[in-house]
Amino acid sequence: MFFHIVLERNMQLHPRHFGPHLRDKLVSKLIKDVEGTCSGRHGFVVAITGVEDIGKGLIREGTGYVTFPVKYQCVVFRPFKGEILEAVVTMVNKMGFFAEAGPVQIFVSNHLIPDDMEFQSGDVPNYTTSDGSVKIQKESEVRLKIIGTRVDATEIFCIGTIKDDFLGVISDPGAAV
């Protein structure tokens, strides 16, 4: 799920940046530092949309660095348990399949793939129903439900399931006619 929220961060700035472009420097450093990171609470920071407020700087004794409290608006993405997501399959193997929804990596183990889908090895490994009508392979798009999440400093791990109503393949690259 995406959120547009306001976050705050204390930015340390080297004294060489002090001058007319201090604010620009601060913002570009903020973007560099924050975009693409994860936090357990907010999830993945997709983009910074604006800076609300930059507080007064505090000079650090000894180093000369200055700490600015910066409030900024950003778009974050965070998967929740029970959420339905659409994801692209990146790898299929006998243990299940891996899928990605943006930065989020989701693993659907074969315990959570419907029992009537069987693993087929070969050049393009896939899970296929016995009648062959549904096939999950690399690049397939699937709708899945998150049953567990963990957020690291740089990565979000999720466990998903497609063993439920209305879940499964939504577009099949192999079936394109």
Added chain:
Amino acid sequence: MSLAEAPSPSPSSSSGSDDFAALLDSELELASGADSAFPGDPSSASPDTDDEGEDEDSEEVEVELLEQNSAKRRRVEEQSQDQGTSIRPDKIATGPSKNVQVEVCPHPGYFGGLCFRCGKPQDEEDASGVAFGYIHKGLRLGTSEIDRLRGADLKNLLRERKLVLILDLDHTLINSTKLQDISSAENELGIRTAALKDDPDRSIFSLDSMQMLTKLRPFVRNFLKEASNMFEMYIYTMGDKAYAIEIAKLLDPSNVYFPSKVISNSDCTQRHQKGLDVILGAESVAVILDDTEYVWQKHKENLILMERYHYFASSCRQFGFGVKSLSESMQDERESDGALATVLDVLKRIHTIFFDTAVETALSSRDVRQVIKTVRKEVLEGCKLVFSRVFPNTSRPQEQMMWKMAEHLGAVCSTDVDSTVTHVVAVDLGTEKARWAVKNKKFLVHPRWIEAANFRWHRQPEEDFPVIPPKEKSTDKEPSKDKEENAVAGQKETSNDKKEENAVAGQKETSNDQEDNDVAGQKEKDGAKENAVATTATGPADS
């Protein structure tokens, strides 16, 4: 904004978003509670500390307590009691959470620290299972799950008539050197420019990112192509991951042989040891090709030992050879009968025996280790060896490596000479047994003859491995060969009368056949030898 607010990250600074996240979590919790989906994690009852790293579960409790929603509270309490248990996802849809049948999830494995069956985080202290980092980062499988996957995999493999082949990289498929270790002789021969050429068939590659030069062993591409029809292949190297992946790209540019099957040192479960535990293939169908026996302590029976491939001078130096390297003398192993071609034949034979023998046993209960053993036993079948001054006097000869190797190759070893002995293995011409061998026209070979047979999987021509003879003797070695051949054949015929008759007779035929082949190759060279061939060939027919 005042200075007072400025100092370091105060808990209250992000309280706005805290509340927001908490609200969302509780909303989601409500929603999932309503449709009786997956209940939250077992709630920790600890008071909310409200710092940045806290997990959402404690918030849920807090919010729910504040709401004083008795129903929800009951649910939370239930969950606390069920800590460590889980609800089977397939049963969940059947009814409201209170009636759900609670079952313990066996936690078959973890992805990123979450059980991939129930979604619960892994216990900190419970680090069971084996990491499968080479398949996907953060993947960990429990032993029962590995067994289950191996079982399912075995059926698939056997249906496709495939076995599992584990390949080592350095000195087996390739040879690498650091750029700084290239010798001046190699540089003069333009070895680095050879690596930069844009020739699709070149076998030297430069790995710029790693400052290395890699030489593919001759025949490796054909080897991989043919082996991929018979085997599911893994790369297993003690090198680091980046190196392994680079080499895998060289060997398999289109990624058809080794998709997520490249195992490097970071995946090993034991230091300086390779193990089949990280391979999702059953041990009974795994064949290993490696140049180092030591690292496969637990799986020696699966191992086919490879002759080390030293191409670069640095590699020779590393293993203490003073001789010129292949690169310095502009030579290389031959494509047609180099080590990889030889071993491919062995692999083909193993594959054929495994799948095509008329044995009644079911495919799934066959064991490739037995097949390897059988094939190996054919190499020196029918030879009876006596060792002379090869082992130190103090030790039991039966425990010596060379003795065991000869026995694995199907030879019979003996401590004393008698008329059934076919070969005397010695390093010195002066010993009593060596002299006996010369007198009785037995083969007198250097121990390297056994090693060569071990690597080449074929009985080697004995005359290629003479015991360091004094100068004048080495010249008359060739002519004496005919006589030796005859002598052996004749001797074998007479030995048929002996008590081992039945047991040995069968072996003799094959060994004589081998000699036929050996000699047949030389026919063109030496017409006179045809007589010898004739005598040998009739030998088994008579008996």
